[in-house]
Amino acid sequence: MERVVGTVVRGLRCPIINEGDNIEQIVLDSVLKASEVEGFTINDRDIVTLTESIVARAQGNYATIDHIAKDINSKFGDDTIGVIFPILSRNRFANCLRGIAKGAKKIVIMLSYPSDEVGNHLISLDLLDEKGINPWTDVLTEEEFRQHFGYQKHTFTGVDYIDYYKSLVEEFGVECEFVFSQKPKTILKYTKNVLTCDIHTRFRTKRILEENGAEKVYTLDDVLSESIDGSGYNEEYGLLGSNKSTEDGVKLFPRNCQPIVDNIQQLLKEKTGKNVEVMVYGDGAFKDPVGKIWELADPVVSPAYTAGLDGTPNEVKLKYLADNNFADLRGEELQQAISQFINEKEDDLVGSMEAQGTTPRKLTDLIGSLSDLTSGSGDKGTPIVYIQGYFDNYSK
Numbered sequence: 552m553e554r555v556v557g558t559v560v561r562g563l564r565c566p567i568i569n570e571g572d573n574i575e576q577i578v579l580d581s582v583l584k585a586s587e588v589e590g591f592t593i594n595d596r597d598i599v600t601l602t603e604s605i606v607a608r609a610q611g612n613y614a615t616i617d618h619i620a621k622d623i624n625s626k627f628g629d630d631t632i633g634v635i636f637p638i639l640s641r642n643r644f645a646n647c648l649r650g651i652a653k654g655a656k657k658i659v660i661m662l663s664y665p666s667d668e669v670g671n672h673l674i675s676l677d678l679l680d681e682k683g684i685n686p687w688t689d690v691l692t693e694e695e696f697r698q699h700f701g702y703q704k705h706t707f708t709g710v711d712y713i714d715y716y717k718s719l720v721e722e723f724g725v726e727c728e729f730v731f732s733q734k735p736k737t738i739l740k741y742t743k744n745v746l747t748c749d750i751h752t753r754f755r756t757k758r759i760l761e762e763n764g765a766e767k768v769y770t771l772d773d774v775l776s777e778s779i780d781g782s783g784y785n786e787e788y789g790l791l792g793s794n795k796s797t798e799d800g801v802k803l804f805p806r807n808c809q810p811i812v813d814n815i816q817q818l819l820k821e822k823t824g825k826n827v828e829v830m831v832y833g834d835g836a837f838k839d840p841v842g843k844i845w846e847l848a849d850p851v852v853s854p855a856y857t858a859g860l861d862g863t864p865n866e867v868k869l870k871y872l873a874d875n876n877f878a879d880l881r882g883e884e885l886q887q888a889i890s891q892f893i894n895e896k897e898d899d900l901v902g903s904m905e906a907q908g909t910t911p912r913k914l915t916d917l918i919g920s921l922s923d924l925t926s927g928s929g930d931k932g933t934p935i936v937y938i939q940g941y942f943d944n945y946s947k
Contacts, residue, residue, distance in 0.1 A: 558940045561585065562925045562933025570611035574601070575811060578829075579818045581935050591939070593823045596859065598938040599815065600922040603792070603833040603854065605934045606805035612783035614775055615800045619650025619790070622779050623746070626769055627655065633738035635661040636749035636756065639671040639705065639712040643848050644748070645719060646795045647771070651746065652720040652727075659728045659741040660716060664691075668749050670838065670845040673712065673731075674700045686733050693729035736763040743767070746774075750791055750850055772850070775803065791850040792833060805831065808855030816857050830856035835920030836912075852919035860914050 565581040568574065578601055586593055607613075623632070632655045637644050639662075652658060664686050665679055666672040679686065682699045691699070693713065704711050713729060720727035730737060735756045738745055743766040747756045753770045760768045772789040775782065783803045785792070792804030812829040819827045833849035853860075922936040 556940070557943060558938065559591075560921060560925050560939075561589070561591075561937045562931060563935040563937055564932050565605075565935055568605040568608045568934075570608065572609045574606055574609040575814045575818060578815050578935055579822065582819065582937060583822065585937060593819070593825050593827065594939065595826045596828065596942050597825070598828045598830070598860070598918060598941055599819070600830050600832050600918060600936045600938065601815075602922075602926060602934040603805050603808075603831050603849070604794070604802065606808060606811060606831055607783075607802050610783070610805055612785070612803045612805055613796055613800055614779070614782040614784070614793075614803060616646055616650035616653055617799075618779040618782035619647065619774060619801075620652075620654030622774050623651050623654030626773070627744055627746075627767065629656045630744040630767065631655075631657040631659060631742040633659045633661060633742045633745040635735065635738050635745060635747050636663050636668060636752075637716075638667045638669050638748070638750070638848060639673070639710075640848065641708065641710065641715075642795050643793070645715075646799070646801050647748075647774075647790050647793065648716060648719050649722065649799075650801075652723045652725045655725055657726045657728075658720050659730060659738065660720070661730045661732055661738045661741075662713070663733050664696075664731045666843065668752060669848050670843045671705065671712075672843055674703050686731075690734070690737050691731040693731075696729070696731050735759040739763055739765060745769075746771070750848065788850045792848075804833070804849065805854065812855045812857050826859070828857045828859045830860055830915060830918065832915075832919035832922045835923035836916045837920050837924075846920075846923070852913075853915040856915050860918065863913055 563581050563585045565577055566572075568577065578599065582593070582599055585591075632651065634648070634651060637648065637660070662673065665674045665676055678700060684691075684699060696713070702711050702714075717727050717729070728741070730741065732738075735747070736759055739760065743764065745760055745765055745768050747753055747760065747768065747770050749756055750771075753772070757768050757770055770789075771791045772785075772787065774790045775784045776786050776789040778784045785803050785806045787806070788804045790801070790803070793801040796802040808831045812831060815829045816827060819825065819829075830853050832853050834847045834852065836845075836847045836852050838845045918938065918941065921938065925936050926933050
């Protein structure tokens, strides 16, 4: 019978993961059980994805604000620290900031405006226009910011992040000053010692600071890049990708994930005889049109994946073929012509008119976004996602 379904995505439930659990065996068992209970067959080129969270939990990759404070103090001592371009997030940055404050004497927080790096807005673009403020040229103090814009609460969280971040720093008796600017070198008027907290632009920010006279510049991936008094750590990403775990702790991004995905692939091969692709995913990479948030607060969508997930899609646009190459055909004749075109398409369609409008993104970013939206960030309880038919096309 002709297939009438393409890609199928299933969120799989699994046990609550704790430190020391064998994550590879749990994923294997969860996939096999779901296949048995739900009645689906495991095929070659199916995809299993698992959240970075359960990998980090199994690794016990945690740290406290005291660990962060000790690392910060070892790097900056009694220097005033410029904490620049942090994202506005209770989950992602609040405990990081508390740890930074606990290890500091004075902090100057420099926020980008009108929004942070991932799209959380302090103020709207319309309000900027109304006030005649240009964020690319105008530097504002906290007093000036309040005079122009008053007290603004985030669309979804209802938090005034200026007051909130100030309260987190002052909790430890540390002086806190705010400045608002899009230009990294603005902070050098306040201090030459900087912790740059942006994620995807951190290397450019660090370069600009060093070229303009900064004395000490660290990025968040320099903090907890090695264990502090037995804490968790991430040698590549440090605090980047961390989440609040307890009132005084953070869960770090998982480390050394490649052996995990390779081993899961091998276990599935041994049990089923099928070559299933496997990846660890964090945030997807998409933008919310209402809250304006670009979801990717992790340093990467996927820290590890098996070889078959490398690269980008190589697809053609069906509607382009139907409207152009085969505009004179209808029905079964059109279907056969398009199927034949797909089967005979080139291995690299970059620049081809037939490929225009297809999504020019890495496979892991697309699959990570699909997985993140499937598993959600709340109480669905499906941190493993099983994807079938992703690499199929109209001709199959």
